[in-house]
Amino acid sequence: MATNLSILVDSPTTKYSDSDEQMAFSDYSSNLPDLIIPIDAQDVHESPNPIEQQNIPANYTFTFNEIDKTTPIDKVNLDMDHTIGNISIITIYIKCWRHFNKADGYPPYELFRWFFEGGGWRPYLKEFLLYLVDLRSKGYIKQINIHTSVSNYNGYVDWIAQCMDKLCETEGIIDNIYDSSVSGGISQCGATYKPISPSAILFDDKPWNAYPYNRSVGVPYYEQNVSNEPFYQMFDKQHHKELQSVLEYDARQYPINYNDFTGDTFFKDIVPKLKEYFGY
Ligand SMILES: [Mg+2]
Numbered sequence: 001m002a003t004n005l006s007i008l009v010d011s012p013t014t015k016y017s018d019s020d021e022q023m024a025f026s027d028y029s030s031n032l033p034d035l036i037i038p039i040d041a042q043d044v045h046e047s048p049n050p051i052e053q054q055n056i057p058a059n060y061t062f063t064f065n066e067i068d069k070t071t072p073i074d075k076v077n078l079d080m081d082h083t084i085g086n087i088s089i090i091t092i093y094i095k096c097w098r099h100f101n102k103a104d105g106y107p108p109y110e111l112f113r114w115f116f117e118g119g120g121w122r123p124y125l126k127e128f129l130l131y132l133v134d135l136r137s138k139g140y141i142k143q144i145n146i147h148t149s150v151s152n153y154n155g156y157v158d159w160i161a162q163c164m165d166k167l168c169e170t171e172g173i174i175d176n177i178y179d180s181s182v183s184g185g186i187s188q189c190g191a192t193y194k195p196i197s198p199s200a201i202l203f204d205d206k207p208w209n210a211y212p213y214n215r216s217v218g219v220p221y222y223e224q225n226v227s228n229e230p231f232y233q234m235f236d237k238q239h240h241k242e243l244q245s246v247l248e249y250d251a252r253q254y255p256i257n258y259n260d261f262t263g264d265t266f267f268k269d270i271v272p273k274l275k276e277y278f279g280y
Pocket residue numbers: 079080081082083204205206
C-alpha cells in the first residue's frame with residue numbers, strides 16, 4: 001500500500017491531535033483491526049446532557065478516600081493518556097512502521113516492548129492491572145474498562161488494550177472501551193467529559209472532567225519521555241532522516257517533557273487502598 005508519511009493535516013492552522021488516530025492515520029480508514037471490543041453505550045449515557053456545572057468544592061483533591069462510596073464500586077474505568085502511561089507517540093511510530101514495512105494493521109507488541117516497558121507504561125501498571133483482574137475473577141468487581149478522550153478510530157484503543165494484555169501476560173483485561181464517541185462533550189481543557197456509570201469509579205489525570213466528580217480518582221500526570229534511539233534502529237539507515245523529520249515535527253507540536261517520572265508509585269500505592277476497600 002503506497003502511503004504518505006506526512007503527519008501534517010490539511011490546513012496549516014489545524015493542529016493534529018496527538019494520539020488521535022483519525023488525524024494521524026487518515027490513510028488507513030479501511031484498515032480494521034482483528035479485534036473489536038464492543039462499546040456498552042447504555043452504560044455511559046446515564047448523564048443526559050454534557051456536564052456543565054459541577055460544584056466541586058475548592059478543597060476537593062480527588063483522592064480515593066474522598067470517593068463517594070454510597071453506591072458500591074463494581075467497575076473500574078481507566079483513562080488512557082497520561083494515566084496508564086505516556087503512550088501517544090506510538091501513533092507516530094506505528095504510522096512510520098506501516099509506511100516503511102508496507103504493512104497494514106498493528107505491529108506485534110514485542111516490536112515496541114522497548115518503548116512500552118522502557119517508560120511508555122506508568123510504573124507498576126502491570127501489578128495494578130493484575131490486582132484488578134484478580135478482583136474481577138473473585139467477583140469483587142464486574143468490569144475493567146478504558147475510558148478515554150481518544151478516538152478508537154481504526155481500533156487503536158483496542159490495540160492498546162491488547163498491549164496491556166501482553167504486558168500482563170494474560171488475556172481479556174479490558175471489558176469495554178468508552179472512547180471519544182461516548183463522551184459528554186468537550187471540556188474547557190480540551191478533553192472529553194466522562195459520564196461514569198453509578199457503580200464505576202474512574203482513574204484519570206484530569207479527574208474533574210468526570211461526572212459525577214466524586215467517583216473519579218486523580219492520578220498524577222505522567223509524561224515520561226522514552227529515547228527514540230531504538231526506534232531508529234528498527235529501520236534502515238537510509239530512512240533515518242525522514243524519520244527524524246517526522247519525530248521533530250511531532251516534538252514541535254507536543255514539546256517533550258524531560259522531567260524524570262520513573263519514580264512514580266501511584267499504581268503501587270493505590271493497591272493497598274483498594275485492598276482495604278474490597279477486603280481482599
Ligand atoms: Mg488523560
